[in-house]
Amino acid sequence: MVLTIRPADVTDHEAIWRIFHEVVAAADTYAYPAETTRDEALSLWFPCGGWTFVAEMDGAVAGTYVMKVNQPGQGSHVANCGYMVDRAASGQGVGEALCRHSLAEASRLGFRAMQFNFVVSTNTRAVELWRRCGFAIVGTLPEAFRHPSLGLVDAYVMYRRLDGTD
């Protein structure tokens, strides 16, 4: 398996929409509405001033991430990312490769930290993955996510410095 991570462009729109829709329709990890349209999804995934990458595995897009400033102005030294992996490529390290790539990119761009605002607590694979990548849970939002089968569950705020101090 050869995994290549590169900036996304317009030729990736169809693959990104396919992955986004699959993830969001499951409604168990992201707060994007299940009925998000293709245009809305691509606007979210290619925000003004943001950075979008794809992971190609054996020539096909297997995952993607978007990075942007988490807060403007006096908070603009903290990055935010969202990651999605094609279900067919699950369990092959694509998410971790995307996360490690995004941390390197964020450092290169001068960000001092990265923050995830809304990690669904029952998405334990993601929580463990972010921990492995150096993130800590810095906040717990009680019952902030309406899980389709589990009801109201907590969401976490996760945070990682990029300056090597922790």
Add this chain to the structure above:
Amino acid sequence: MVLTIRPADVTDHEAIWRIFHEVVAAADTYAYPAETTRDEALSLWFPCGGWTFVAEMDGAVAGTYVMKVNQPGQGSHVANCGYMVDRAASGQGVGEALCRHSLAEASRLGFRAMQFNFVVSTNTRAVELWRRCGFAIVGTLPEAFRHPSLGLVDAYVMYRRLDGTD
């Protein structure tokens, strides 16, 4: 002193912009860039699908708040608010009146909780005010705010249920 809180409309734009600009130019409480323009400010303060109110004190706009959904989709039962008070009206309970009004409005609209994503830790008056209004610090974002005189300082995530369970 008579304090009236009512929905904002286009006739309030000038007063809201004056207050917004004053607060944001100080750069010590909000992450909006100090150079935010009037049009950008009004777009932020009158978001699609949001609710904007003003407090009138003796007939003049003394403060304002904006309420919106904090996360879409499976997180849309949690509201988010931002509040700003005219410096000339500071210390007269306008902020607390706005907050209590917003909590009542959020309940009436069916929200289950309210979340503040980025309360600057050195803004102790605000932190104490939100505590008085029932909010708890549920997260601490290390050095997430670049204070103009204090350097990098923490920001808090604050949260309050609206269903009377705490």
